[in-house]
Amino acid sequence: MNPAMNSAVSTINAGMAPVATPWFFYVLAGLAVASGVAVITRRNAVHAALALIVTLLSVAGLYLMLYAPFVAGVQIIVYAGGIMVLFLFVIMLVNIERSSKERQFNRMWPVGLAAACALMALFVSAIAKGNKLFPDRGMTLPESSNTQQIAALLYGEAGKMGQYTFAFEIASLLLLVAILGAVIMTKKKI
Amino acid sequence: MLNAFMSYLGSTVTPGEAGNQFWALIYVLIIFAGVSLAVICMNWLERKALAHFQIRLGPMRVGPHGLLQPIADALKLMLKEDIIPSEADQFVFWVAPLIGLLAAFTVYTVIPFGPSQAVSDMNIGILFMLGVSSLGVLGIVVAGWASNSHYPLIGALRSSAQMVSYEVAMGLVVVSAILMTSLNASGTGTLSMIGIVQAQQQQGIWFIFKFFPLGFIAFAIFAIAMVAETNRAPFDMAEAESELTAGFHTEYSGLRWSLFMLAEYAAMIAVSSIAVTLWLGGWMRPFPNLLHAPAWEFIFSLFPGLTFAGLAAIAVIGTARMPAHSFFKIQRMGLAVFAALLGFIALFLLVIAVAGRSADTSVAARFREGIDYVYWFVLKVAVFMYLFIWYRATWPRYRFDQLMKIGWKVMLPISLGVLVLTAIVGVIFS
Numbered sequence: 324m325n326p327a328m329n330s331a332v333s334t335i336n337a338g339m340a341p342v343a344t345p346w347f348f349y350v351l352a353g354l355a356v357a358s359g360v361a362v363i364t365r366r367n368a369v370h371a372a373l374a375l376i377v378t379l380l381s382v383a384g385l386y387l388m389l390y391a392p393f394v395a396g397v398q399i400i401v402y403a404g405g406i407m408v409l410f411l412f413v414i415m416l417v418n419i420e421r422s423s424k425e426r427q428f429n430r431m432w433p434v435g436l437a438a439a440c441a442l443m444a445l446f447v448s449a450i451a452k453g454n455k456l457f458p459d460r461g462m463t464l465p466e467s468s469n470t471q472q473i474a475a476l477l478y479g480e481a482g483k484m485g486q487y488t489f490a491f492e493i494a495s496l497l498l499l500v501a502i503l504g505a506v507i508m509t510k511k512k513i
Numbered sequence: 514m515l516n517a518f519m520s521y522l523g524s525t526v527t528p529g530e531a532g533n534q535f536w537a538l539i540y541v542l543i544i545f546a547g548v549s550l551a552v553i554c555m556n557w558l559e560r561k562a563l564a565h566f567q568i569r570l571g572p573m574r575v576g577p578h579g580l581l582q583p584i585a586d587a588l589k590l591m592l593k594e595d596i597i598p599s600e601a602d603q604f605v606f607w608v609a610p611l612i613g614l615l616a617a618f619t620v621y622t623v624i625p626f627g628p629s630q631a632v633s634d635m636n637i638g639i640l641f642m643l644g645v646s647s648l649g650v651l652g653i654v655v656a657g658w659a660s661n662s663h664y665p666l667i668g669a670l671r672s673s674a675q676m677v678s679y680e681v682a683m684g685l686v687v688v689s690a691i692l693m694t695s696l697n698a699s700g701t702g703t704l705s706m707i708g709i710v711q712a713q714q715q716q717g718i719w720f721i722f723k724f725f726p727l728g729f730i731a732f733a734i735f736a737i738a739m740v741a742e743t744n745r746a747p748f749d750m751a752e753a754e755s756e757l758t759a760g761f762h763t764e765y766s767g768l769r770w771s772l773f774m775l776a777e778y779a780a781m782i783a784v785s786s787i788a789v790t791l792w793l794g795g796w797m798r799p800f801p802n803l804l805h806a807p808a809w810e811f812i813f814s815l816f817p818g819l820t821f822a823g824l825a826a827i828a829v830i831g832t833a834r835m836p837a838h839s840f841f842k843i844q845r846m847g848l849a850v851f852a853a854l855l856g857f858i859a860l861f862l863l864v865i866a867v868a869g870r871s872a873d874t875s876v877a878a879r880f881r882e883g884i885d886y887v888y889w890f891v892l893k894v895a896v897f898m899y900l901f902i903w904y905r906a907t908w909p910r911y912r913f914d915q916l917m918k919i920g921w922k923v924m925l926p927i928s929l930g931v932l933v934l935t936a937i938v939g940v941i942f943s
Contacts, residue, residue, distance in 0.1 A: 369605065369658060376651065396640035404647030405677065408654060412673050415658045415666065470636055470704055 348388060355381040368414045372407060379403045393470040527707075529622075529633020540632045544621050551898075552778040553583045559902050566906035577848035578831065587771070595767035598660065605659035610769050613652025613776035619645045620783040625706045627796045627886030638706035639687060642787055643680075646742070649780055650676040653744070653751060653761050656773070660764035668760030671913060672751030675741055678920040683738040685928040686731040689935040690791040693720050693728070696943045710795030717802045721792040724938045731931050732792040734924055736900075739784040741920070743777060746905035750913050785897035786890070793893050796886035811870050814881055817888040818863035821855050828852035 354377060361374035379402045386395035449456060479485030528536035557572070557580065564571025572579025597606055620642050622632040635641055650673055657669020694712035695702030703709060713719055721732045741748040752760030762773050789795060798813045829852045835845040862884065869881030911919070 367602075369602070369655070373605070373608075373655065392635060392637045393640070396637040396644055399644035400640065400647060404644055404650075405680075408647075408650055408673050408677055411651070411654050411658070412670065415654070415670065471701060 348385070351381045351384040351388070354378075355385070368417060369411065372410050372414055375410075376403050376407050379407070391469055393473055525629050527629050527631045527634050529631075529635075537632055540630075541622070544624075544632065545618065548618070548621065548779055548782060549775070551782060552775055553587075555778055555781075555898055556583045556586065558899075559905075562899070562902045563906050577835070577844040577851070580847075580851065590771040591768055593767040595769060596764075598662070598764050600661045601764065602659040602661065605655055606764075607769075609652050609656035609659055610765070610772035610776065611652075612655060613649050614772050614779070616645055616649040616652065617776040617779035617783060620780075623706050624783065624786045625710060625790060625795055626890050627883055628707060628711070630796070630883055630886055631707065634705050634707045637704050639691065639704050639709065639787070639791070642706070642783070643684065643687065646780060646783060647676070647680055649776065652773075652776065656765070657761040660761075662764055664757040664759075664763045665761050668751045668753075668757050668763070672744060672761060675744075675748065675750060675916060675920070678917060679738045679741040679924070682734055682920065682924040682928045683742065685925070685932050686734045686738075687787075687791065689727070689731045689928070689932045690720050692932070692935050692939055693723050696939050700943075706790050706795075709790055710797065713794050714797060714801070719792060719794040719797075724935065724942075727931055727935050727938065728792065730927065731935070732788070734928050734931070735788055735792070736897075738924065739788060740901070740904060741916070743781045743784055743901075745777075745781065745901055747908040747910050748916060749910060750916060753910055755910075781898065781901055782894060785894045785901075788897060789890060789893040796890045798885065798889050807870075811866070814866045814870065814885055815863065817884055818859050818861075818866055820888075820892075821859035821862060825852050825855035825859055828855055 358374040358377035358381070362371045362378065365371040365374060379398060383395040383398040383403070386392075386398060475485065476487055477485050477491050478488060485491075528534075528540055560582065561571045561579065572582040575581045575585045597603060623635050623638040623641055625631045625634070625638075653672045654669045657665040657667075657672070660666070691702055691704060691709070693702075693716075694709055697712065697715060703712065716723070720728050722728060740746075744751045750760075751757075752762065754760075757763070762770055765773060798816075804813075828848055832845055832848045832852060835841050835848065865877065865881050865884060869875070869877035869879070871878060
């Protein structure tokens with residue numbers, strides 16, 4: 324999201340007090356990028372995990388600015404609150420002293436760099452051609468009913484099947500299979 | 514400035530919804546001061562109540578009946594040397610108590626003390642509360658790791674395992690309460706904290722009594738899980754002093770240690786307010802739909818004043834029963850001043866109740882309403898805070914495997930069952 328779009332948000336939303344000012348966007352984006360860089364540059368795994376938490380929280384802030392409070396809330400609960408706690412739980416059992424002195428044995432960094440550059444080029448071109456690719460249709464900002472709209476898409480309105488019910492159920496079945504797989508792999512005798 | 518100040522006065526929504534940053538800031542400051550004061554009171558009450566449970570006197574020296582003990586404690590903690598172990602991870606050690614404190618206090622932005630007495634009303638209120646309060650565990654985990662010592666690390670591991678386990682049961686029963694909010698004409702529920710209380714108002718029943726055993730079981734599961742979430746006895750495995758010295762905060766001292774304590778008590782108040790909002794009708798007074806005549810309205814509005822009058826009477830009795838020896842002269846004077854202070858507050862509240870008894874939109878009436886809402890909400894939360902002390906005095910600590918067994922094999926299946934049954938019963942009876 325660029326600042327031009329930001330001002331568009333506040334003009335469309337003229338009825339309400341402008342909450343999503345560009346200032347917030349720059350702070351959150353800067354925080355996300357800075358802590359994202361810290362994630363891959365810190366040798367200490369716990370520091371990297373803490374930086375990743377900051378990244379996830381600032382991305383949650385960006386979701387809030389995009390008038391998607393439900394996604395932001397889920398981001399905080401699932402990623403920052405759940406997954407990162409488990410990450411830290413595992414990392415804490417690693418001997419940080421030894422692992423931080425270990426030399427990098429994986430020689431894949433040129434491939435990673437090329438992939439990152441390609442992704443960057445894609446983003447830059449998308450932003451440069453932004454107006455042609457994504458025509459401005461006049462955004463609707465369903466902040467107050469965001470949660471209800473997601474529910475309507477997933478489960479459908481009263482008496483009607485939701486658009487994504489099948490995909491949602493399949494995804495939850497996949498997660499269930501993954502959970503069972505984890506249990507079976509860790510427990511020899513069930 | 515004056516404009517921003519005046520423009521909100523006639524409003525009936527929260528400052529966050531009205532977009533008034535100035536009043537939002539005032540509310541934040543009031544809540545921050547109020548919570549800090551509540552933590553101080555809780556500190557004194559816990560020491561006194563625990564002492565009386567064990568047939569001791571508790572703090573008696575600093576101030577009459579030890580009333581100034583929390584202030585003395587706070588001063589001591591601030592002046593104490595703040596030690597950072599040389600082998601500790603300096604930055605993480607420094608930042609850990611702040612994470613816990615931030616998580617505990619951020620939650621208060623959505624706690625509804627009344628229909629407009631909250632900093633803001635979010636569309637995702639309860640989701641936000643659960644999410645941010647689950648960040649509090651990060652502070653504990655990180656503190657245990659950064660201390661670079663065995664007992665704190667074990668405490669942190671226990672605490673993270675425990676909190677992640679109990680969050681599951683907690684989340685499921687919260688969902689069953691949210692399901693109940695959707696039992697209205699339009700069939701749309703809400704996640705907003707204010708909306709949840711208003712749903713109970715519309716349905717004319719607190720959710721603890723809804724579908725009788727179901728609401729109550731859900732509430733009981735939440736009441737157990739919230740003790741585990743805040744690391745309080747009997748689930749205080751993270752700081753089990755008989756096994757781990759002091760658990761995750763063994764290496765902490767001085768102000769940093771007190772920040773952990775502040776965060777713990779603030780988190781206790783926060784989870785209690787979730788329970789009050791979801792199952793006990795939030796800011797509503799008892800029987801608003803049965804006893805709704807203006808006379809009843811007036812009688813219930815006298816309660817805040819009478820509560821303070823009762824406290825003042827207790828203080829007066831304490832003054833009269835103080836030993837006559839000259840050694841107690843200053844203490845007796847102090848208690849008399851305290852009684853007078855409580856009496857003045859009681860008088861003020863009673864005057865407000867009488868002046869604002871008509872249900873019009875005058876300033877006094879609105880003020881009276883606001884005091885009523887906050888009073889009932891705080892009273893319900895206070896009951897929970899007393900329960901926390903009571904648990905601590907009554908039950909021995911669980912063993913860790915028992916704790917996990919209860920969390921995963923008892924509470925999780927029951928909460929799943931409650932969720933499914935609530936959905937079925939809700940579909941049948943609506």
